[in-house]
Amino acid sequence: MTRPPMADLERIYRSLRLIRRAEEEVARVYPSDKIKSPVHLSIGQESIAVGVCDALRHDDIVSGTYRGHAAYLAKGAPLDRMMAELYGKDTGCARGKGGSMHLVDMAQGVLGASAVVGTTIPLAAGFALALKREGKGRVAVSFFGDGATEEGVFAESLNFAALHRLPLLFVCENNGYAIHEPTAKRWATNRLVERAASYGMPAEAVNDGDVLALRALVIRLVEGMRAGTGPAFVEAKTYRWREHVGPNEDFEAGYRGRRDLEAWQATDQVVRIGGMIAPARRAAIDAAIETEIAAALQFAENSPVPDPAQLTTDTYA
Amino acid sequence: MPDAAPRALSYVDALREAAAQEMERDPRVFVMGLDVDDHKGIQGSTKGLVDRFGPERVFTTPLSEDAMTGVAIGAAQAGLRPIHVHIRMDFLMLCMNQLVNIAAKSRYMYGGQVKVPMVVRAMIGKSWGQGAQHSQGLHAMFMHVPGIKVLAPSNAHDAKGCLIAAIRDDNPVLMVEHRLLYPLIAEVPEAPYAARLGEARVLRKGTDITLLGISAMVPECLRAAELLREIGIDAEVIDPISLVPFDRAALAASVRKTGRLLAVDSAWTMCGASAEVAAMAAEDAPGVRIARLGFAPTTCPTAPSLEHAFYPNPAVIAARAHVLVRPDAKTWRPSPEAERSVTGLNFKGPF
Numbered sequence A: 001m002t003r004p005p006m007a008d009l010e011r012i013y014r015s016l017r018l019i020r021r022a023e024e025e026v027a028r029v030y031p032s033d034k035i036k037s038p039v040h041l042s043i044g045q046e047s048i049a050v051g052v053c054d055a056l057r058h059d060d061i062v063s064g065t066y067r068g069h070a071a072y073l074a075k076g077a078p079l080d081r082m083m084a085e086l087y088g089k090d091t092g093c094a095r096g097k098g099g100s101m102h103l104v105d106m107a108q109g110v111l112g113a114s115a116v117v118g119t120t121i122p123l124a125a126g127f128a129l130a131l132k133r134e135g136k137g138r139v140a141v142s143f144f145g146d147g148a149t150e151e152g153v154f155a156e157s158l159n160f161a162a163l164h165r166l167p168l169l170f171v172c173e174n175n176g177y178a179i180h181e182p183t184a185k186r187w188a189t190n191r192l193v194e195r196a197a198s199y200g201m202p203a204e205a206v207n208d209g210d211v212l213a214l215r216a217l218v219i220r221l222v223e224g225m226r227a228g229t230g231p232a233f234v235e236a237k238t239y240r241w242r243e244h245v246g247p248n249e250d251f252e253a254g255y256r257g258r259r260d261l262e263a264w265q266a267t268d269q270v271v272r273i274g275g276m277i278a279p280a281r282r283a284a285i286d287a288a289i290e291t292e293i294a295a296a297l298q299f300a301e302n303s304p305v306p307d308p309a310q311l312t313t314d315t316y317a
Numbered sequence B: 001m002p003d004a005a006p007r008a009l010s011y012v013d014a015l016r017e018a019a020a021q022e023m024e025r026d027p028r029v030f031v032m033g034l035d036v037d038d039h040k041g042i043q044g045s046t047k048g049l050v051d052r053f054g055p056e057r058v059f060t061t062p063l064s065e066d067a068m069t070g071v072a073i074g075a076a077q078a079g080l081r082p083i084h085v086h087i088r089m090d091f092l093m094l095c096m097n098q099l100v101n102i103a104a105k106s107r108y109m110y111g112g113q114v115k116v117p118m119v120v121r122a123m124i125g126k127s128w129g130q131g132a133q134h135s136q137g138l139h140a141m142f143m144h145v146p147g148i149k150v151l152a153p154s155n156a157h158d159a160k161g162c163l164i165a166a167i168r169d170d171n172p173v174l175m176v177e178h179r180l181l182y183p184l185i186a187e188v189p190e191a192p193y194a195a196r197l198g199e200a201r202v203l204r205k206g207t208d209i210t211l212l213g214i215s216a217m218v219p220e221c222l223r224a225a226e227l228l229r230e231i232g233i234d235a236e237v238i239d240p241i242s243l244v245p246f247d248r249a250a251l252a253a254s255v256r257k258t259g260r261l262l263a264v265d266s267a268w269t270m271c272g273a274s275a276e277v278a279a280m281a282a283e284d285a286p287g288v289r290i291a292r293l294g295f296a297p298t299t300c301p302t303a304p305s306l307e308h309a310f311y312p313n314p315a316v317i318a319a320r321a322h323v324l325v326r327p328d329a330k331t332w333r334p335s336p337e338a339e340r341s342v343t344g345l346n347f348k349g350p351f
């Protein structure tokens, strides 16, 4: 695979690094109790959101999960409004009413996330149905975890999307676990790609977290989708570095070993792509990211909390 | 249990002990549900069961609540006694078809040929930004449907008795468990005992008003009663424990005595358990003054400033009770100091 031009690499690095550092800051702030929201960090999994979103147009649509900071940021939604949401502030992307599990930014094409696993997969299909009717070549992407593939709606949505040739890319972020339960205790076979393919759509896996390989694959698949060939499926293997929910590591719990973490850290895409960029350029990008994060935290700290009168607003449209 | 020595146990430990004792007694009893066998063991309520009873009787499932509910129903009809565990009640919405259309109706629509002795345990979450989909009290949806029993114990003693009764019952039984009750400690006899379903408990005797709390609102009502005592209002506090079947007689006896009822639920009021309680009181004791409290009529927000206003608390309950008892007095709120002295259930995250 040929290496993308430097401008692309810098953009990809910037996105990877922003997500990594922003979530590290969330974890750092967390013990202060300023964030009163369960946080499901994507640290270690950033390359999927970034590899996919960098292959999209700005007017495409993505749908993420409660582990959604990465998809939200990779699609270009603003960090300060995410931080404010975690802080329960009025300036948050959901006005302090959704929290970390329900990030949303319709203007940036980030559909609202759900804390009920799998429930947003058919919603992305609904958006894809509308995009198909619109006929401008836009596509939708549905991100979900390996656990979500066990829900009935996963199978039902694959079938419907294939039946209607919807411009929908299914992206399974397979980190090997649903909370603490490994796929071996939940799946009779690992042949997820085959399962998806049997509905009648291209289906491929990226097994090593390679952000550039994933991006190249998505560029290829999405090209066809824009032309009306119908949905496609990607299984992106990855690894969650922190606990399922919360800011810490959890290797002492015994359900998985630190060895696995070390293997994934050895191919960390933030480090890898950073290494492709000249040190001075990289330092400038890093510095800009730190400034952005500091400003976002300031924004969250300084923003007002929602007025109690807002308790019932938006219950109905 | 006159022969059992007093012993303090938390709600969560009482649940686990009940399951273990019943599994010991009856090999047909088994536990299934997402994460029941991991190191956290559903906040501890199933912890260690897999080590004791093995993975055939204690197992996690795929994330497939709809199908897994059907599996539990089928296994129950086949003669086993499943306990299907959900870490949030919100996830029961994926089980609705199986529970409402099959579990509740099989006995009747198959002419008595089958029974469905299954338990569904479901937890209501609160605080720490649990938010829209991890905080709902949806028990009224199940109360609505004949064929399912609904239990909502509020203390460790009743948690054990209810779970044992649920396991031994030949019907589908929903256990409503509020997360904030889990650490609360009560006296719990060690020997197994089954609660008598449909028997309420008067937790505090009083003459001026009946406070009926549901689940986590029981301790909040007890705290409200303390606040009311300071202004000379003597509140009776009732815990129905079992919502279906419901102890109508106990409710009627109490409201006939006090003439006033405030029903407080860990859920919305619209078509909720509190609405049903109010209706029963109105039918059985005409003339009684009635009010209800529950979640604010909106989606649960995550921002603490809004979340605080979403839930009833002892001060709000006491203030509402005061209006019922002394409608002509000027409005009263407990003093901030008094309020703090009985601060309601609190939780420090993360989950």
Ligand SMILES: Cc1ncc(C[n+]2csc(CCOP(=O)(O)OP(=O)(O)O)c2C)c(N)n1
Pocket: A067, A115, A116, A117, A118, A144, A145, A146, A147, A148, A149, A175, A177, A178, A179, A244, B034, B063, B065, B091, B094
């Ligand atoms: C329908 C439903 N069932 C159970 C849960 C509890 N739960 C929250 S996250 C999770 C694991 C999901 O695993 P996966 O889809 O692989 O996503 P990951 O967390 O690994 O990113 C579970 C079981 C839930 N939120 N929704």
Ligand SMILES: [Mg+2]
Pocket: A145, A146, A147, A173, A174, A175, A176, A177, A178, A179
């Ligand atoms: Mg997973």
